[in-house]
Amino acid sequence: MLKQPQTKYRAFPPVQLEGRRWPDAQLTKAPVWLSTDLRDGNQALIEPMDAARKLRMFDLLVQVGFKEIEVGFPASSQTEFDFVRKLIEEGRIPDDVTIQVMTPAREELIERTVQALAGARRAIVHVYNAVAPVWRRVVFGLEVPQVMELIARHVGQVRRLTDAQPQTEWILQYSPETFSLAELEVSHQACETAITAWGAGRPIILNLPTTVENATPNVFADQIEWMVRQFADRPEVVLSVHPHNDRGTGVAAAELAMMAGAHRVEGCLFGNGERTGNLDLVNVALNLYTQGVDPQLDFSDIDAVRRTVEHCNHLPVHPRHPYVGELVYTSFSGSHQDAIKKAFAARREGDVWEIPYLPIDPKDLGRSYEAVIRVNSQSGKGGMSYLLESEYGLAMPRRLQIEFSQVVQRVMDRDGKELTAADLWQLFRHEYGLDARNVIQHRVWEAAAGDDGQRRVQLSANIDWQGAPCTVQGQGNGPIDAFASALSAAVGCPVRVIDYQQHAIGEGAxxxxMAYVELRLGDSPAFFGVGTDSDTSAAAMQALISGLHRAHAAGWATESAPEDAQCAVVVA
Structure with missing residues (x-):
């Protein structure tokens, strides 16, 4: 790269536009959409679509809700010509859909193009020619008056040919190609020349493309507002934009152009097109949707749309592509996951959508919440607990989340790969011994009230401790307290329940x-135990045994406990 790029490149000059209004405009309705997937998008493919793929793409576009579809470049090949004829002759074009075809400003190609549309109910003929200085000077060797003469001649030819087929409702679309690089006065003159040749008062679309992005989007918005002012009192004129993405700002250019007064937007699904691509229509439509504007396009099954586009284009959609990519609703970061989890917990049905890091509800596009949070080495307790709650119904206490997240992190540091919800559930079951039924049998009966007059219960239980049977007995205010007392007698030191929580998983029979117990053995650290059973008391007892087993595994509550430990196991 050059150290002084200004010696080779020049900044595009700003538009001198007084009182510009677009910066304060707000988008409140959808534009007219035109899909160019079957023409501009198809031309950009390494392997252009065959008839079957083109037909599948056309059907998808109709299903999504496009009312104007550019179906091809019929003068470019027999395949393209035959596809247009197939749509017309087989009656595949719905009554509310208008097809468009494109042709360069050349006599023989215009004639062939109009022939392809014979018998269509309604059709748009798209004629274009380049008007920017470098094209006039270098590519065609024409002066501005010669360019205008060319436009008048070829648009006049389109009018004569289409007037000869009055059974079709004809609309002209004229594009001053390379509009974004041309002088505004020249582009305006080109459009006025096309209007005159087509016939004043007849419907016409003036399509203003960023054939090559050459400036920041605000400059394009200024260009569009300048043109909008020239045609403000011409109801027969529809101003359309066709942004490309050379600078990576195609979507921004389209949105600012709409704010500047453009009525119509052209582009492709997911931004296919020459070089860096055409405008991504899905992106613009769903941007509107997230602002509360109905885009008049249906992407409620966006994955099905993506699969069809990938099949037809033989090109993959990037996993980070806005709205549709595999990973766009996924958070690996622990802080992101924690924020998302808390917001989901706080949200109530009917609330305005306010979920951190998710500008749109994935369910509106047919996506599930399964992939919203995924766990890798960058994740925290929020992501792990969200997956276990959403997939397996666990509502872990916060301190248990912290404890288990450390277990997960050790596995992540060791293996260095993503953990799925199923992986986390298997690890959780193993860590807290959910596959072992620790309480074999227990019996509870009334005991005499204590000195404080409180009701007491007596409990006896047969448990399995480190592979050996053990009978424990205890007394307390209830079954859980009595079982903790029994375990205290068995291990020779107080088993203190710091926290106990329980909830149901599933319904009916x-x-x-699911019980969670946080306990201490003497002066040991706190350990969590987890238990599950159809009987609530049994679930709590299993959770206590689970905590004891984990304390034993950590070196507490054993014959070889740390020297300062206050208790050791007694197996009866």
């Missing part, structure tokens, strides 16, 4: 209790 399949419902099970």
């Amino acid at each position: 399949d419902a099970r209790a």
